[in-house]
Amino acid sequence: MPLADRFLDIRHDPHSDELLARGGDSEAHSILQRAGFIAVVRLHETYHRAPTGLAEDDDSCLATDAVARLRAAGYHVDCAPDFDTDARPSSYLPLGFSVAHLAERLRDATTTDEAADALTELTAAHDGILAALEEVLTATADFHDGLGQAADPYTARRLRYLADEHLHIIRTDLAHTRNALADRHAQHPSRSTCTAKVPTTERERSAVCACPPPPRTLPAPPPPVAAGLRR
Numbered sequence: 001m002p003l004a005d006r007f008l009d010i011r012h013d014p015h016s017d018e019l020l021a022r023g024g025d026s027e028a029h030s031i032l033q034r035a036g037f038i039a040v041v042r043l044h045e046t047y048h049r050a051p052t053g054l055a056e057d058d059d060s061c062l063a064t065d066a067v068a069r070l071r072a073a074g075y076h077v078d079c080a081p082d083f084d085t086d087a088r089p090s091s092y093l094p095l096g097f098s099v100a101h102l103a104e105r106l107r108d109a110t111t112t113d114e115a116a117d118a119l120t121e122l123t124a125a126h127d128g129i130l131a132a133l134e135e136v137l138t139a140t141a142d143f144h145d146g147l148g149q150a151a152d153p154y155t156a157r158r159l160r161y162l163a164d165e166h167l168h169i170i171r172t173d174l175a176h177t178r179n180a181l182a183d184r185h186a187q188h189p190s191r192s193t194c195t196a197k198v199p200t201t202e203r204e205r206s207a208v209c210a211c212p213p214p215p216r217t218l219p220a221p222p223p224p225v226a227a228g229l230r231r
Contacts, residue, residue: 008070010063011080019050021066028075030094035066091225095213099129110191112184119178124170130171137163 005025013020021032021044025127029039029046037048050059060082068087071078122129141159144152198209 006074007076007078009078010067011078012082019054019063021048021063024070024075027073028070031073031075032066032067035069036062037066046104099102110188112181112188116178116182119181121172123175130167130174134163134171135166137167183193 004023005028008021008023008028010019010021011090012018018157021037024032029048032048033039036051036166037052040047040049042184050062054062063083064085064087067077067079067083068089069091072088072091102118102121105116105156108120120128125131137159141156144156146152
């Protein structure tokens with residue numbers, strides 16, 4: 001990780017007086033979002049701003065909380081004196097960490113059964129992750145119904161469309177992939193689990209496991225030499 005990504009700056013912009021947070025990596029951006037900041041994505045930079053319409057006290061509390069969370073996670077934060085704090089709140093693994101752990105299980109899987117087990121957590125019909133995501137989309141759509149602004153009904157319809165169409169395609173395809181893997185009962189040809197046991201028939205006294213030797217790689221052939229001109 002580049003050292004520059006461990007540094008952030010949180011203060012009011014001298015021109016717009018907006019409360020802005022600049023710098024950091026994706027983890028820092030997640031911390032800022034959980035503190036209440038809003039991401040602003042530009043071509044060469046992603047920075048964060050406070051929500052519009054905050055009272056001055058709320059604005060200061062938001063910035064102070066972000067400084068405390070970032071420093072507790074090991075980031076170096078330069079901030080206005082009003083936002084400086086010695087508080088270091090406890091941090092907990094976010095919900096997304098459990099979902100990302102499925103990717104680790106898939107990367108470590110050596111059989112189709114292990115891969116199918118990991119995908120089951122996504123595709124389970126009643127309580128899988130994608131089923132829960134559909135509930136979240138639907139609940140967000142329900143929240144926008146009757147919220148009061150002209151764009152709210154459109155937002156609700158858009159969210160229901162995402163749940164009914166796009167998410168349905170993802171769920172169907174992943175469920176098909178999971179079922180196909182569950183039926184195969186096969187070892188991944190390029191992945192194996194080392195038992196660290198040496199068989200009794202092993203001839204090499206220095207052997208520490210039964211893994212086969214790595215395949216030999218032949219040296220690359222030299223580049224062809226251009227034929228000389230005949231005289």
